Amino acid sequence: MAILDLLFGRPLATSEEGAEHVGPTSGVPIFGLDALSSAAYGPEAALTLLIPLGLAGVHYIVPITAAILALLIIVYFSYRQTIDAYPNGGGSYTVASENLGAHAGLLSAAALMIDYVLTAAVGISAGVGALVSALPNLQPHTLGLCLLILAILSVVNMRGVREAGVVFTLPTYLFIGTLLILIGVGMTKAILAGGHPTPVVTPPALPPAATALSLWLLLKVFSSGCTAMTGVEAVSNGVTAFRAPNCKTAKTTLTLIIATLILLLAGISLLCRAYGVGATDPNGANYQSVLSMLLGAVMGRGWFYYLTIASILLVLSLSANTAFADFPRLTRAIAMNDYLPHVFIVRGRRLLYSHGVYALVGLTAVLLIIFRGVTDRLIPLYAIGAFTAFTLSQAGMVMHWRRVKGPHYASHVFINGLGAVATGMTTLVVLVAKFIDGAWITALLIPLLIFLMFQVKRHYETISAETEKLDACATDDIAEPLVIMPIDRWSRISEKAVRFALMLSREICAVHIDTRSDEESKEEDEQGGTFHGVWRDKVERPLKAAGLAVPELVVLRSPFRFIVSPIVDYVLEMEKKNPHRQIAVLVPELVVKHWYQNLLHNHRAQALKLYLLVKGNQRIVVINVPWYLG
C-alpha cells in the first residue's frame, strides 16, 4: 500500500470531500484548459481554409471570428443558465435526458463519451506532435511519448481533482499571460502605426487569390473555426467539483474562461489582419504556425518567442486533462440512471470516480495505439460529438424554458433556440465535410454505444425485478440443510469437515470417489484395505458411541478417473430427489502459506466450487472449510 500512497496520495475519508473542491483560480486550468488551448488551433484552422482567397482571406477572418464569438457568447449565456438550473451538474446529458427524453439523453451521452476520449487522445497527440516537430529526433517515439504523457496524466489525476489543478496552473497562466502580452503589444503598435505596423520579422507573403468567396466555403471556415468552442461544456458538467456556493463559483470560472477565450480569439484575428498574417500550407515545406508568425512579427524571435511557443506546446498536450476532469463525472451520471455499469458510481480512495478514469485511460490508449498517435488521423473523428452534445443541450434548454416559463421566458428561448440552430448546422457541416476522412467511425460508434447502454439498462432492470423484496422475511420451511461432503482419505482435514458438518445438520452424506480399476479394487478389497473399513473405524463407530448423527458414506466408482464431475452429478441428483431442501456442499480446502506452494497441490477444491457455482441452482450452497498449514 505504501507505493499506492506515494503515487496517488493517502486515502481520503468521505468527510474530506469539501477539501477537494476548487475555486476559480484552479478551476480555470482544470475545466478551461481544453477550451483555452483551442485558441492555438481554432483561428489557424479557419485561416487554412481561407488560403485560396489570398490577402482577401486574411480580411474575412475578422467578421468570421466575430460570428464565432457571437455564437460563443450565446453558448456562454446558455450555460450560465444551465448551471443555475442544474446545480448538481448540468452537462448536456442531464439537460437532454430531462427535457428531451431518454433517447436524446443517450445520444448526447454517447456523443460526449466519444468526444472526451477524443479530447484526451487529440490533446496528447497534438502536444507530442508539436514537440516532435520541434525535436525531429523524437519522431520514431511518437506513440511511446503519447502513452508516457497519458500515464503521467493518469497518475496526476488519480491523486484527485485539486492536485491536478495545482500541476496545470502554471502552464495555463503562462499560456494566457504570454498571449495577452502579445496581443496587447501588437495592438498598441498597430494603433500607434495607424493600423499598419512594421513587423519585426516579416511574415511570408500571401499567395495571390485563386478562388472567390462562396457560401459553402464560408460555412466550412465557420465550422472549422468553431473547433475553438470545444470544451466549453466542461464547467456546466462539473458544477459539483466547485467550492461552495458552487453555482456561483462555477459561473465565475466559466466567465473567466469565456472572457479569456474571447480576448484571445478576437486579438489573434485582429493582429492577423493588421500584420497581414495568413496561414501557410500545413503540408508545405515552409510551414509555420500562425501564432509563430504573429509572435515573430510583433515581438521578434527573442526569449519571449521561445517562452510563448513552449507554453503553447505544454498547454496543448495538457489540454487532454479536461477529459480527465469531466469524463468520470459524465459516466457516473449515466451509471446513476443504470445505463452504464454501477462501478462508475463508486468513489475510489481519493474520492474520485476511479473507474471512469480507468475507462478513459484505457480507451484513450486504444485510440492512440490504433491511430499510432498521429493527430491528423484522429481529427476527423473529433468535434462531431461535441457539437451534437451542444445542439442537444441547447434544444433541451429551450424545452426547459417552455416547461418552467419564468420572467425572461421569451429571451431565454430565443438565445437557446439560436444556439441550437447554429450548433446543429455546424454539426451537419462537420459531419458532411469530414465523413469520408473518419467521421463515419464516430457516426457508427454512437449508435453502437447507445445500443450497449440500452442492454446495460435492461440487465439492471431484470435484476432489480428479480431480486426486489418489498415484504418481510418469510419464516416458513426453516429446516436443517442436507449436507454433502466429498472425502478422499482420512486426515485431520476430513475430520474437521466431518465435525463442521455435524454442527450444521443431522443429515450428512460423505462422498468418496473410487478411481481404481476393477482388478485393483478387487485385490485391495480382499486385503481389507477399503475406504469403507476406514470410515467404519474412524467415523461411524466413535460418532455412534457419542450419540451423534452418523453421516452416510457413498462410494462412487469413476472409471474415467474424473473426480469433480461425479461429485457435482451426485449433488445435482440429490437436489432433484429432495425438492424442498437446501443442499449444502462442504468443500475442504488446503490453504498454503505462499502462492507458489499451490503448484504442489491439485486444485480440485477450487474446481469443485467453481463447477458447483456454474452448474448449481438456488438450492445449492457451497461451504468452504479451509485448512491452514501452520
Place this chain on the structure above:
Amino acid sequence: MAILDLLFGRPLATSEEGAEHVGPTSGVPIFGLDALSSAAYGPEAALTLLIPLGLAGVHYIVPITAAILALLIIVYFSYRQTIDAYPNGGGSYTVASENLGAHAGLLSAAALMIDYVLTAAVGISAGVGALVSALPNLQPHTLGLCLLILAILSVVNMRGVREAGVVFTLPTYLFIGTLLILIGVGMTKAILAGGHPTPVVTPPALPPAATALSLWLLLKVFSSGCTAMTGVEAVSNGVTAFRAPNCKTAKTTLTLIIATLILLLAGISLLCRAYGVGATDPNGANYQSVLSMLLGAVMGRGWFYYLTIASILLVLSLSANTAFADFPRLTRAIAMNDYLPHVFIVRGRRLLYSHGVYALVGLTAVLLIIFRGVTDRLIPLYAIGAFTAFTLSQAGMVMHWRRVKGPHYASHVFINGLGAVATGMTTLVVLVAKFIDGAWITALLIPLLIFLMFQVKRHYETISAETEKLDACATDDIAEPLVIMPIDRWSRISEKAVRFALMLSREICAVHIDTRSDEESKEEDEQGGTFHGVWRDKVERPLKAAGLAVPELVVLRSPFRFIVSPIVDYVLEMEKKNPHRQIAVLVPELVVKHWYQNLLHNHRAQALKLYLLVKGNQRIVVINVPWYLG
C-alpha cells in the same frame, strides 16, 4: 468436449489400460527413435574430429567404432539386467535411488530431466535444421517451424502411447530399411571388388594430414561418437508401457534396438573406410553430410538417395518423441517419492501422465525460444545429463549385485563396473570439452533442480505431518457455529441469506457497512430512512413473531468507503472474542448467466471470499450462498 475428443481421442477408462500397451513392433519406434536416429549424427561427429588426420583418420574410425560398440554392448547387457531387476520401470533414477541413496537418485533425476528436455529440443531443431538446409527459403521461419513440430508432437502424444507408435512406425522402419540396404549393397560391392570398390559418385578428396594422433584427440573422438548411445536408457524406464509379459517384451525391444544400432554403426564405419569417405568441415561452403556422401558413392543420386535423405530428416525431427514417451514416466517416478508435485502422478483422460507432457512441452518451448531453434547452440548443453545418468545407473547396478549376490555375481559386477568407469570417463570428457560452450548451463541447472526437489519433498513432509490423523474422529465440542452475514440492502438475495443462516445456527450477526459521510447520514437518519428501520420491519419483527432466533444487526461506519476490509476485520475480531467457536461467514453472491454480465457487477463477494481465505484461520469457514438470475 467434442473438440478435445477429436484432437486427443475419447477418454479412456482405467480398465482399458492393457489395450494401451505396446509390443516390440511399435516399441522400437516409440522407445528407439532417439537411439537409432543418433546413427545419423554419431559417426559424423566422430569423423569431424578426425578431419585433421586426413586419410589416416578414416582408418581410425573402425577401431573407435568398435570401442563404442563394445561399450554399447556392455550397456545393453547391463540394461537387460536392470529390466529384470526392476519390472516396474528401472530407469537410472530408480536404480540410483535404491542402490546409491536419495542424493544420487536426485542427481540422476535432475540430469535425466534436463537431458530429456534437451532431447526434445535438439531433435526438433536438428530436424528443422536439416529441412531448412534443404529448403533455404524457410530459414526465417526456423523457430516457428520448431514450435509447430512441437505442437504436432504434443497433440499426437496426448492421444496416448499406442497411437504415437502408429504415427512413428513408418518413418522409423523406412529409415532402418534404407540404411540397411545401403550397408548391404555397399558391403557386397566392397567384397566383390576385393576391398576397393569404385564409387558411383566419387566423394570429395580427403585433406592432407595436419596433426598426429594424440590420446586427448582419441578421447574426444570417442566421447563424440558416444552421442550415438544417448536414448538407450528409454526402454528400461518404460517397462510398464510394454505388453505382458512386460519384462520380456521390453528386453526383446531393447535387443532389436541395440542390434539395429550396432548394425548401422558398424556398417557405416566400415563403408566409410572402404569408400574413403571422411567428414567435411561443417562450417565450410561445400559441406555435405557423411551419409549423403556414402549414399552417393554406393547407390548414386537416384530416387533411393532422395528417399533415404527424406527418411533421415523425418526420423531426426521425430526423435524428439522419445522424450515424450519417457519424460512423463520419469517425473511420475520422482513425484511418487514426493520430490516433484503430485500432479505428475495423475493420469489424464487418455491414461497418460498428462502433466509430465505439459511440463515437457512447456520447457522444450522455452529452450527453443531462448536458443531460437538453433541446434549448434543447444548441443553443448546436451549429453552430459545422459552420461551422468548412465554412470549412476551402472554404479547403482554394481551396488545392486553386491547386495543381491546371486549366481553370476562376479561377471555382473565386472560388466556394470566397466560400464560405470567408461561412461563416467565420458561424462568428464564431455563436461570439460564443452564447458565454456554451454555445458556450464547444465552444470548449474542440475544442482538448482536438486535444490528445488528437496524443497518440494520438505513441503509434502510438512503437510503430511500436519494433516495426518491416525486416531478416530473427535466427538467433543460439536456446537452451532457463530454465523456472520454481510448485508447491504433488503432484497430477495439477503432474504435467502437470512433464511439459510437461520437453518445453521441461532446465533447470527448481520453486518451492514455504512459508507455515508456524517452529514449525509445525519440528514437521512432524520428522515427515518436508516437501515436499522428496514431491518426492524423486514427481519426482526416477523422472525420474533414466528418464534425464530433473531439475528443481531451490526452497523459499521466506513469513512474511507472500504467495504470488504471492515467485514474481514469484524470477522477476525469476533473470532478472537469467541476462542472456542467456529465462525461461519455467509457470503451471498449473484451468479449471472453470461460471463460478460460480470462487468456490470461489483466483485465484492469474490473479494470477500478470497480475503477471508487469505486472512482467515482454522476456525473461519466461508459459506457461499449463490443467487441465480432466472
